[in-house]
């Protein structure tokens with residue numbers, strides 16, 4: 001059993017772990033909680049630690065490759081780093097991407113309000129998804 005890893009081995013391992021995380025979380029329409037990501041990454045990289053996963057998620061967020069979105073008491077990682085808005089179903093908890101409306105007026109209005117500078121904004125719309133609406137109708141008619 002090899003105990004001492006040299007720097008090259010460490011770097012290779014780190015690169016492999018990062019790639020495993022990226023393959024799980026990166027992509028359009030992907031919205032996963034840290035727990036879901038951790039479970040999926042563990043299947044590819046058994047033995048990877050939660051702290052390593054968190055550290056990589058943070059650096060991917062910092063690099064703008066993915067982003068962290070918080071809606072009420074829930075946080076999830078979004079596989080698409082570009083700014084966009086979300087729709088959250090309050091019945092089943094499903095999250096969907098929705099187009100965001102460019103509102104320069106709102107940003108410049110808020111910039112005056114806070115007397116600082118607004119760089120970006122992200123909105124979450126709350127409602128009931130198509131599936132849950134259908135489920136409701138079915139209950140009413142049956």
Ligand SMILES: [Zn+2]
Pocket residue numbers: 089090091092093094128129130131132
């Ligand atoms: Zn729903």
Ligand SMILES: [Zn+2]
Pocket residue numbers: 029030031078079080084085086096097
């Ligand atoms: Zn999204």
